[in-house]
Each structure stands twice: as structure tokens, then as C-alpha cells.
Amino acid sequence: MAINVSKGDCFHCGLPNLEGDKYPVTILHKTHNMCCPGCQAVASAIVENGLESYYQFRTEPATKGDSALDNTMNKLAVYDEPELQEEFVFENGKHKQIQLTVEGITCAACGWLIEKQLAKVVGVKQVSVNVGARRAMIAWNDKEIKLSGLLKQLKNIGYESLPFQADKHEASFQNEQKSYLKKLGLAGLMTMQVMMLAMAQYFDLFGDIDAESTRYFNWISLVLTTPVVLYSGSVFYLSALKATMAKTINMDISVTVAILSTYIAGFITVNQVDAEVYFESICMFVFFLLISRYLEQRTRHKANQISSNMLKHIPVTAYKWINGELTSVLAKQLQVNDLVLVKAGEIIPVDGEITEGHATIDESMLTGEFESVDKRQGAYVYGGTINQLGVITIKVTKTLKYAMVNQILRLQETAMANKPKVALLADRLSRHFSIIVLAFTAFTYAFWYLQDSPHAFWIAISVLVATCPCALGLATPSALTCAMAKLNKGGILLKRADALEQLTDISDIVFDKTGTLTCGEFSIQKVWVADGSQKDALLSIATALEVRSEHPIAKAFSKLDIDIKHQHISNFRVSVGNGISGNINGHLYQLGSANFIGIDNENQFINELNDATIVLAKDDCVVAAFWLADKIKHDVADVLKTLSGYETSILSGDSEKNVRDVALKLGIGKTYAQRTPLQKLDTIKTLQQQGKKVLMLGDGINDAPVLAAADVSVAVGNASDLAKNAADVILLNAQLDSLVLVLTMAKRARRKIKQNMVWAIGYNVLVLPLAMAGFLTPWMAALGMSISSIIVVYNSTRLLKD
Structure with missing residues (x-):
């Protein structure tokens, strides 16, 4: 019978409600008041998941929710401040974009869950989750939803998130790695102890032991197995819980069912002499699965470091010219047009243009080319590259937030938003396969139960364990992450x-x-002018027009030692791919291809203009032509x-x-x-x-x-x-040999994905009938499933090798 909550108390936890009707929740078509945001959040989640009948049948009040939830939301609200967002939020047209470090991501299903949930949020325009890097790239309309709202949405489905910062992200990874090692170490230690007891009983190493001793050893195994189930296996339960709350299914649900059902069954039958408890199988299953997850995490982190470690090349400080004096400032505080001095051997702190001096720059960090590049006045340099020789002053053209290295990282994250068809296929297969596995497990149990087999339950558990689609879920993301890391390393x-x-x-x-x-470095090979006395003037006009253009041809004119200061241009226009024009001293000058100028076969200079690269016209009359060559x-x-x-x-x-x-x-x-x-x-x-x-x-x-x-x-x-x-x-880099690497890596990545999927599907198809027929014990199934996942991860890491 349901309990009665006194009027004035919290309907959820039964404690005094001092907040009145501040936190209402509609339960079974009736509004009830809660005492805090925590109870309100939990009650709302129960209602949204269709479990509100819980309140009809409960016999005790529920545990009080997180009363600090409102404080947590207040803390998140800090991220809405423009001053704070300046460091990590990027403007992307009408929308804002941010890269988040997301804790708690364990597999591809987590990425899918986050993308699915955030895609429903009003104002969110794009969501892409990089499972390997444990990061999410989100674009949103700030007028429709604030950043704190996005962080709250992630928190509501069980994922803690913070704006990505390299040092904090690395610390988060190290903490997660330590947690994995603790869980793995405990599982490994207990597995050895439980296996010794189990093997001794299997092979009668203790001799003909009595029933009391058997029960004693079973109880010891239970005690040793309990911390493995409750602590080491918790990573799988949390992932399954998140999926359940989101009303979906992932591979950790079948893992959770297998672990908990085996443990509970063993606990119930621990006193029965002839019962099979399989505590060693639970420990081995958790241990092997943790090994594969740990190796997967290490591999993805290693691949991701190739890209993310570029941020470590950026120096913390820089020497800025202020009123003629050098002052040490933080690199991230540099603004556009600031002047910065970079000495030989120092790392260039930010993207900029050389205004004084020349240097030999090592750009291998960006381009993958280890041959140094000579840079002189007017050349662009990039943050993170190394000044090997010379002293230069650079004018900042982009703040650190928009520097090349940061653009690279954002492009890498954005790339994962558009998954290949084979990746989408793998995602769908892994989700559907989890449902199929659960169905086959139920069918197997029903079949053997009707055959009065005493092993029906354990055969069903073996099916559940052996066919867990972990390898299938890893097939595509592991290969894509390694392929993109390899390409990134090559510039x-x-x-x-x-x-x-x-x-x-x-x-x-x-x-x-x-x-x-x-090479795109033209040089002027020949000049023709209609009036020889106007040659210098026309060269000056052509140069004044070209220096305003981004086309490679403009560089040929910029090399000319011609004074253009007296050339005042108005109404300058660029006709992309055709030419440029502008008014000088009341005349319209056009410089470009013959088609752009409008030269036909009737033109009086048609013979002189044969194969000219560009033509100069004054008020629609041809006055000069230039022949340029390129290597x-x-x-x-x-x-x-x-x-x-x-x-x-x-x-x-x-x-x-x-x-x-x-x-x-x-x-x-x-x-x-x-x-x-x-x-x-x-x-x-x-x-x-x-x-x-x-x-x-x-x-x-x-x-x-x-x-x-x-x-x-x-x-x-x-x-x-x-x-x-x-x-x-x-x-x-400007060399085309990189194209060969791109095409080769694309073929290798596709081949690896296909190999991974064939192996993952083939293994499950092969092992399923063996498990259903009762030839596999649970510990054998656990070993096979873990080895399958490890093979997929190892196969993908081969893409990182030359």
C-alpha cells in the first residue's frame, strides 16, 4: 500500500517542504510540491520515463534528491559571462561554437546518446561527439539557449562537461585512467584468488571435500567477487543507466544484465552444494572487458594526442613592444596589430606578419615538412613554429584563439560531425545487435528451460556474454580516429x-x-606597351592595382622596385577569376585576361597581344600587356x-x-x-x-x-x-606528395573498417550457435568477447604505423 505524505511535506522524500510551491511536478495528473530542485529533478525523470506508478506502490519515502542542484546550476551560469566565453567560445556566423571536455564517455553508444539528446534541444544547430577524445563540438544559437543550458542538458543525462582546455582535459584523462587502473587492478587481483578456489574444486585438488567445505569456499568466492561487481563493474552499470534514462539500448545493458544476473544467481545458490555459482566467470568477464576498454582508451588517447598536443607548442609568454620597450606578456593576451619580438631559438607565440628582419622557420609542427623555410619582411608566420635563425618582429594578425593551431583542432573536431556511411551503418548495427542479443538470450533460456536442463540459466548467460557487440561498436571509430591522426601528423x-x-x-x-x-611565384618575362613613353607610368599603375589582389600573379608585380604611393585608386573591384579594375586620375583601368578586357579579333593590337598572360586597358582601350612565367x-x-x-x-x-x-x-x-x-x-x-x-x-x-x-x-x-x-x-604544405598519402590512407582506413566489421560480425555469428548449444561456459565467453575487442583495436592502431 502506498504511503501517505503529510500536507506540507515533500511528496518525493517526505521531508518538510519549506519552499511551498516553488518546485511543482505533475504526477498521475495531479500537481505535487517538492522541497528542492534535486527532488524535483528526480521526480520529473521518473514521470518522463513512464514510471510514475512508483508513487502508487512505494512503502517508504524516497531518498532526498541533490539539494545543491540549484547551486550547481548557479555555478554553470558563470559560463554565460562574455568575458569568460572570450577564451573558449568561437563565433561561427550567426551561431556560437564550443568544444567541451565530456567526462563519463565509455563507448560509441555514449557519443550517440549525447548527440541524440542535444539534437532535441531548441537552439542547438550541430552536435558532434569525438568518443576517442572524449570531446563534443556544439554549435548553438545564443538567443535561444545559453551555454549554461547546454551544460545542464548534459548533466541531466549523466555527463559532466566543461569547456575544453588542454591542461584540464589531460588532467581529466589522467584521472579517468587512474580510475580504470584501480578497477582493473582490483578485478585482476580478485580474479586470481577466485580462479584458484574454482580450479581447485573443478580438478579435485582439495581431495574429496565435504559439503560444508564446498559452501565455505563458495562464500569466500562470493566475498571476493562482491567488490569486483560493485566497484570494478560500476563503469558498465552507469553507462547502461544513462542509456535507460534516455529510453535507448546500448551494449553495456547486455553487459550489466550478464554481470548482475550471474552474481544474483550465485548469491541465491551459494549454500547449495551441487549448484554452479560461476563467481570466477563474473570476475574474469569484468577483468577482460576492463582490459579491452582500457587498451581502447589508451589507443584513442594516443591517436588524439597527435593533434591535441600541438597546443603544447604554443609558449605561455611573449615579448611585446610597448612604447619602444620590450615587455613580457601572456601570449593569449596579444591582440591584433600588437608588435612582438621573436629571437632565434624561440617559438613564435601567435600568427602574424613579419615587419622587420628575416628568419629561418621550422614549420614541421604544422606541415609535416622538416625542411626549414626562409621568411622575410611581409611573410606570414604561425604560432607554434620555431624561429631557428634570425631575429624578427611580427605584427599580430590573429589572436591566439583564432591561430592556425586552434583552427586545426576545431577542424578535426568538426570533421567527426560528418560520419561516413559505413560508420553510421556500424552505429545502427551495434544498437540493433544489442536488441538481437537480448532476444536470442531470452529464446535460449526458454528453450533449455523447457528441456528441463539444469544449465539453462548459465547457457543464456554465456550467450549474453559471448555476443556482446563491443567489437562492432569499436570497428569504425577506432579506425577513423587513427587514420585522421596519421594524416594530421603528415600536415x-x-x-x-x-x-x-x-x-x-x-x-x-x-x-x-x-x-x-x-609554384605560384610568377616573374614578368615580357612587357608590351602601346606608347613606349608611357611604360614606367603604366607599370606603376599595373603594380598599384595588383598589390591589392590576392592572386599569385600579384607577387610578380610586388617584386618590382616601383614607387606607387602617388597612385590613388578608387572604386577598386575584383572580378574573381577574371581580373581587377579601379579608377585612377579620372580614368578606368582594367587589368586581367583578354576575355575580361573584351579583346576580339578586330582589335588593332591583336597580333601584339598573342598569348599575353594579362592585359591592361585604359577606358576600354588596350595600353599594355604582360607575359608571365611560373615554375x-x-x-x-x-x-x-x-x-x-x-x-x-x-x-x-x-x-x-x-x-x-x-x-x-x-x-x-x-x-x-x-x-x-x-x-x-x-x-x-x-x-x-x-x-x-x-x-x-x-x-x-x-x-x-x-x-x-x-x-x-x-x-x-x-x-x-x-x-x-x-x-x-x-x-x-605546398607539396603535392601529401595527396598520395591522403588517397592511400583513405583506402587503408576503409579496408581496416571493413576488416574490423567482418571480424566483429563474423565472431558473433560463429560464437552464437556454440553458446546457444551450451558448449561455452561464461568465463570462456568472456575471454572470447574481450579478445575480439582487443583484436579490433589493435588492427586499427596499425594505421598509425608507416
Whole structure:
């Protein structure tokens, strides 16, 4: 009979309610008042999970909820302060973005659970959980929900979360690792003791012992097994509880059922001489499963460190020029346009532009290339790289929060948001498989029970243990994490993980010419002017226009020692992929391709302009032309030989002659020259309509539309920000040999995922009939299941090797 709660007391815990109607909950269509936010939260959870009939049949008041819950929420509210968010919240268009360290993630199902729950929250635009790194990347609309609300939502489903900070994240991992080791050590120690007692009884090492001694040894085994079940196995129960609260099923539910049912059955029959208690199987099951989880955690952490450890290259302090004097300041306090001195041997603290001096920079931390790079005035340097030789002053162009190393980490996290189809398939399979396992277990028990078998229960437990889909859940995330870590180590960033899958289907590789196949460092080979007396003036005007452009051609003019200070330009415009224009001294000057200028065969200078790279027009009249040359990158020919299995072509806005010359030197059969950005886009779409899967490589602003349209796109070297934004893969160095690594790793990753899934599914299919037929004892099933998971993790780590 249900208890009666006195009026004025908390309906949940029965203690005096001093808060009145501040914390109401509707239970069985009637409103009841609770004494604190903790009781209100627990009661609400009971109602939401359809368990409100509990209040009809309880005989005692419930335990008081967390009365400090409101204090906890007040603490979380601190994270809504703009000053605090400045350090770890990023603006992403209309939305905000944050990377969180999430404690308590144990398997792929945890990541799925978090993504599913947060996706329901109003204001959340994107959620991606990196299970291996125990991090979540969340984008949200701050007007619809505050950051404290997101942290509260995670707390409500059992996950503690804090903004990601490298040192705190590492400390969190170390604490979790210590916890695993304690649980593992206890389980291992007790397993040895219980196994000794069990083996001695199995093989009659104690001789013909009496019933009283048998019961005595069973009780000792029970005592030794209890801490393993209650402490070492708690990690599985918590994961199962979270899934249950979220009304879903994960693999830890079957693990929990197996452990607790075996333990309870043993506890009930501990005094029976002929009963099988299998305490040694419980200890071994927990021990082996913890070993596989621990090794999995170590492997994922090792792979993740390759990326996250880049933050450790950033120095804490920097030397800033203030009123002509050097002052030591925190690197994270540096602002745009601050001037910073970096001496030889020091690490560059933040992204910036060299304003004075020149240096030899080691950029291997970013690019994977160990050959040092000479940097002079006007060149860009990046935080975390090392100044090997020379003293330079740099002007800060990006604060530490938006520095290249932080961008890399955010891109890596964002990449995991787009899972390959095979990863989504594995997620669905592991969830459905857990349901299938539970169904087969019930069927097995029913079958043997109807056969009056005394071992029906233990056979069912063996089925439950042997077919636990842990290996299936690890098959994809372990391989993806290792593959992305390997690419990152080679100076390659993936903005979406599903690009790895699409790369394996590529049939055509299309190259932009300038800056991709060539060095992108033009030099002026020839100049023609309509009026020879105006040559210097026209060179000055052309240079003044070009220095405002990001196109690689502009560098050829910037090398000229020409004074352009007196050239005042207004209405400067860029026609992407075509040319530039501006008004100077009342005249409209246009500089670009012949198509941009509008030259036809009737033009009086048509013969002089043959194959000119760019043409200068004054008020629609041609006044000058320039021929520029560019060198082919030294590694391109070797890379193209490696890519002989693909159809290769060049897609460029350059003249037919220049494109054809490069194609002939490299042995590329197809060329598409003098293409505007729109024409480039049409070319890619035409190839796709022919059933071809296109990989596009480019680096300029004019390549952004075609990069976005390609099946997979790659931004090469020092590509423009627009190109990087449109690309799926970013090569941090300018060498094309990284492309070979990308394509090779994509194939290896896909092969490993397939191997993992075939092994995981094959093992379960093979072991299921053996377990159902009663050939496996619970401890044998535990050993087989753990070895299966360890094999999957080991197979994935082979991707990290050369």
C-alpha cells in the first residue's frame, strides 16, 4: 500500500517542504510540491520515463534528491559571462561554437546518446561527439539557449562537461585512467584468488571435500567477487543507466544484465552444494572487458594526442613592444596589430606578419615538412613554429584563439560531425545487435528451460556474454580516429570524416594550375606597351592595382622596385577569376585576361597581344600587356606517376598556351584553359553528369566555387581562406606528395573498417550457435568477447604505423 505524505511535506522524500510551491511536478495528473530542485529533478525523470506508478506502490519515502542542484546550476551560469566565453567560445556566423571536455564517455553508444539528446534541444544547430577524445563540438544559437543550458542538458543525462582546455582535459584523462587502473587492478587481483578456489574444486585438488567445505569456499568466492561487481563493474552499470534514462539500448545493458544476473544467481545458490555459482566467470568477464576498454582508451588517447598536443607548442609568454620597450606578456593576451619580438631559438607565440628582419622557420609542427623555410619582411608566420635563425618582429594578425593551431583542432573536431556511411551503418548495427542479443538470450533460456536442463540459466548467460557487440561498436571509430591522426601528423587536415570514404570512389583528379601544379611565384618575362613613353607610368599603375589582389600573379608585380604611393585608386573591384579594375586620375583601368578586357579579333593590337598572360586597358582601350612565367613544382611529376590509375586533367583560367605547356611537360592529357569560375563550375558538373567522381585541387579565391562542387576537394599549401573554407581536405604544405598519402590512407582506413566489421560480425555469428548449444561456459565467453575487442583495436592502431 502506498504511503501517505503529510500536507506540507515533500511528496518525493517526505521531508518538510519549506519552499511551498516553488518546485511543482505533475504526477498521475495531479500537481505535487517538492522541497528542492534535486527532488524535483528526480521526480520529473521518473514521470518522463513512464514510471510514475512508483508513487502508487512505494512503502517508504524516497531518498532526498541533490539539494545543491540549484547551486550547481548557479555555478554553470558563470559560463554565460562574455568575458569568460572570450577564451573558449568561437563565433561561427550567426551561431556560437564550443568544444567541451565530456567526462563519463565509455563507448560509441555514449557519443550517440549525447548527440541524440542535444539534437532535441531548441537552439542547438550541430552536435558532434569525438568518443576517442572524449570531446563534443556544439554549435548553438545564443538567443535561444545559453551555454549554461547546454551544460545542464548534459548533466541531466549523466555527463559532466566543461569547456575544453588542454591542461584540464589531460588532467581529466589522467584521472579517468587512474580510475580504470584501480578497477582493473582490483578485478585482476580478485580474479586470481577466485580462479584458484574454482580450479581447485573443478580438478579435485582439495581431495574429496565435504559439503560444508564446498559452501565455505563458495562464500569466500562470493566475498571476493562482491567488490569486483560493485566497484570494478560500476563503469558498465552507469553507462547502461544513462542509456535507460534516455529510453535507448546500448551494449553495456547486455553487459550489466550478464554481470548482475550471474552474481544474483550465485548469491541465491551459494549454500547449495551441487549448484554452479560461476563467481570466477563474473570476475574474469569484468577483468577482460576492463582490459579491452582500457587498451581502447589508451589507443584513442594516443591517436588524439597527435593533434591535441600541438597546443603544447604554443609558449605561455611573449615579448611585446610597448612604447619602444620590450615587455613580457601572456601570449593569449596579444591582440591584433600588437608588435612582438621573436629571437632565434624561440617559438613564435601567435600568427602574424613579419615587419622587420628575416628568419629561418621550422614549420614541421604544422606541415609535416622538416625542411626549414626562409621568411622575410611581409611573410606570414604561425604560432607554434620555431624561429631557428634570425631575429624578427611580427605584427599580430590573429589572436591566439583564432591561430592556425586552434583552427586545426576545431577542424578535426568538426570533421567527426560528418560520419561516413559505413560508420553510421556500424552505429545502427551495434544498437540493433544489442536488441538481437537480448532476444536470442531470452529464446535460449526458454528453450533449455523447457528441456528441463539444469544449465539453462548459465547457457543464456554465456550467450549474453559471448555476443556482446563491443567489437562492432569499436570497428569504425577506432579506425577513423587513427587514420585522421596519421594524416594530421603528415600536415593534412580533414574537415569532414566522410571525405575518407568518398576518396576511395574517385575516378578523376582535376588540378588547378597556378599555385597547385606550379609554384605560384610568377616573374614578368615580357612587357608590351602601346606608347613606349608611357611604360614606367603604366607599370606603376599595373603594380598599384595588383598589390591589392590576392592572386599569385600579384607577387610578380610586388617584386618590382616601383614607387606607387602617388597612385590613388578608387572604386577598386575584383572580378574573381577574371581580373581587377579601379579608377585612377579620372580614368578606368582594367587589368586581367583578354576575355575580361573584351579583346576580339578586330582589335588593332591583336597580333601584339598573342598569348599575353594579362592585359591592361585604359577606358576600354588596350595600353599594355604582360607575359608571365611560373615554375612547375619539383615533386609534381613523381606524384602524377603515382596517380597513373586516375584520369588527370588541368582546369585553369590561364591562357591556352601556358596550360598546354604545363600539361605537355607533366604528361597530362586533358586541359581546360581560359575558364572563368562559372565555366570551371560547369566543367566539373559535366564530368559528374558523365558518372565520374571528381577530386579537385586548388588554392585561389577563384577556385572556391568549383572546390565546393567537386565530390571531394583539396586546398593546397598557402591557399586563400575562401578556398580553405570550401575544401574538404587542407594540405598545410605546398607539396603535392601529401595527396598520395591522403588517397592511400583513405583506402587503408576503409579496408581496416571493413576488416574490423567482418571480424566483429563474423565472431558473433560463429560464437552464437556454440553458446546457444551450451558448449561455452561464461568465463570462456568472456575471454572470447574481450579478445575480439582487443583484436579490433589493435588492427586499427596499425594505421598509425608507416
